[in-house]
Amino acid sequence: MRDVIPILDSCTLTDGNHGDILVDHLKHYLAVHQNLIFPHRHTFYHFVIFTAGSGTHSIDFNKYKVTPWQIYFMSPGQVHTWNFDNKVDGYIFNFEKDFFQSFLLKPDYLEGFSFFAGADQGNVKDLPPGIRNDVEVLCNQLYTQVNINSNKNTDFQRVLLLSLLHLVEQQTAVTQLQQFQTHNMVVLRNFQKLVEENYLLKRMPKDYAEMLFITPNHLNAICKELIGAQAGEVIRERILLEAKRLLVSGEVNISQIANELNFNDNSYFTKFFKKYSGLTPEQFKRDYTK
Structure with missing residues (x-):
């Protein structure tokens, strides 16, 4: 019964690409998945960086207003829904729970990030102006590696993704990160x-x-x-x-x-x-x- 809420796995969202990671421009993704507005669970990690537009989204029944350069994170199992205007854009990332399994020694490595730790309100952040350019560069590099390069290097994709996650963590949750170490x-x-x-x-x-x-x-x-x-x-x-x-x-x-x-x-x-x-x-x- 616990699977009654619609469950979306990455294979159903990648237009035939059954890989372990999806990176897309949000505007394109929404155009392809226009009906994806009902409450649903993810079996994978998921985050979105907004660069333009407005609207709302909710994570486990907490509603948030969309603003440019906001980023939100979701862990597997959380319930999500959204309602955007037609000018919203940015980047969307989905990756499987075992994407880093053979790459990192610690199986719970991702839980070390404050935004994947389940802390209240910790999964929605505003990106400071000083890192927005670096964030966009990493997003574009990831997009290219996942979607364009014919000779795909999965380890390089992992390195880029980890670089992006660490950049956001270091610049938005320094105090919280130190606190997590106590x-x-x-x-x-x-x-x-x-x-x-x-x-x-x-x-x-x-x-x-x-x-x-x-x-x-x-x-x-x-x-x-x-x-x-x-x-x-x-x-x-x-x-x-x-x-x-x-x-x-x-x-x-x-x-x-x-x-x-x-x-x-x-x-x-x-x-x-x-x-x-x-x-x-x-x-x-x-x-x-x-």
Whole structure:
């Protein structure tokens, strides 16, 4: 049931090119995929750099206004939709989860980037004027390597992509990057990973504190210090997010969602959803899809 929301993989989006990476000019991509406006998940990493135009896009139900030289990032599994005007342009990048698998020693290397770490609001950034030219040069080099060069060098594509990601990280999140290197941030990141893997079965902060070899009070203190929320809120927000993702699919009922999320009955699920979102499941679905 978890696959009810339409899932887009890179093979369905590359016009017959079944490679591990897509790089395209946004205007061309949108012209080819004019109907790609419904909520959907990605199985791949995805980011867009806007150079012109306006509109909105949403990532996991957080809506953002498009501005020139904004960049947004998405990790596999997140839900996305967009609504642009006809003057929007820029660059779009899709690459498979294992694109760097044989190239980098650390399997979780990409999670070291702040924009792929799941931090709140960390996946949408404004590019400073001082790096825009360098960013555009790298985008054009990547476009050429992926689409034009007849003698394609996949390792060179990886080097260019990593250069682009590191440039954006260094120039937009220096303070945040330093923060991610602290001990408490490492604990928080590990907690968030454990929640992602276990939220359907483990609902109590003490369960995660045990796995992290710390006390529940210590876990709460770390969460409060770094993200301003209790550990229990982090767990509830992940459950709530999955509920929202399932609700907008349009193909599952409340009973199925409650069962999928391991609630004892529909009533308990409805009370939980309304308490933490302010809306009943039906109201949320109606408001989001109208």
